[in-house]
Amino acid sequence: MHRRIPLMKRFAMKSLFVNRCLALLVVCAALLFAWGDVAQAYPYYAQSNYDSPREATGKIVCANCHLAAMPTRVEVPQAVTPGQVFDITVEIPYDLSSQQVIGDGSKAGLNVGAVVMLPEGFRLATEEEMGPEKWEEISENYISTYSDEQPHILLVGPLPGEDHQELIFPVMAPDPAVDPSISFMKYKVYVGGNRGRGQLNPDGSLSNNNVFRSPVEGTVLGILEMEDPFSDVPDEFAGTDVGDGYPGTRLVSFDTAAGPKAMVIPPGPELLVSTGDNVTEGQDLTVNPNVGGFGQVERDLVLQSPDRIKWLVAFLGAVLFAQIALVLKKKQVEQIQAAEILG
Known part of the structure; x- marks a missing residue:
């Protein structure tokens, strides 16, 4: 029963x-x-928050979150002709032994990404235009445009940095005969390259890939490390936003002249202080875990008219012919003068 x-x-x-x-x-x-x-799909943070990846000051907006500066190298042809498919090569060098702090505080390899701002009218070449060999070379890079209205702005990343320190963008040059808004002239190409996660989130808050500083002057009362998002939070931390509460999140309390204060340090950055230490406002409480950085460069690119090249070749040929004719005429005159002297 x-x-x-x-x-x-x-x-x-x-x-x-x-x-x-x-x-x-x-x-x-x-x-x-x-x-x-x-x-941390950093190129797409810019895509979702900015109409253009380049500000009026010339700064590429990726630098708003990736605060550290590191070199980016770019290879661009000096000149191209209409309908020509050419490569823009972006190199993002860094120490391959470096590991970055990821969201849960553990370590992993760095990712890389890049943004290439072509002149309007230039665009990513299609598979048919670049050919099967080039397509096979770049097909794993997953290059996309910034928006449907801006096909001249190209994005790639995040990609594993170990295999993608060099990114190739096959580009199709426009033809002024087809698009009257295009002119034969010198243009600018703007490129940004990044490795590693940013130090700031798109909302301006610190990521765990940053150094954390003391918000007050006082004494460290205690440091509590959370084991999981459901760990009990002591009364002194009541009302404190613990974020995602990943295991390893540190809750630090301070005794100050204005009363007890508290702050949250996410997992990842190594602490430099312990309970009982006196701290000043702005003092580093953690090491700086960042090993990545962002760099931007600009290059000149000339859209050259084939007719100008033909006329230049013709002009140089005429100059060469004139020089040869002068040399031959001079030799002829010298021979006549020599004959007159002997005669």
């Missing part, structure tokens, strides 16, 4: 089951966010 469970007890058991399911969903969501932070 089955024993009947009281109604209130059954309700409590059901509530406990629902709460556990909700907790499991939250944990899964946190893990998904942590995994998403591994990629």
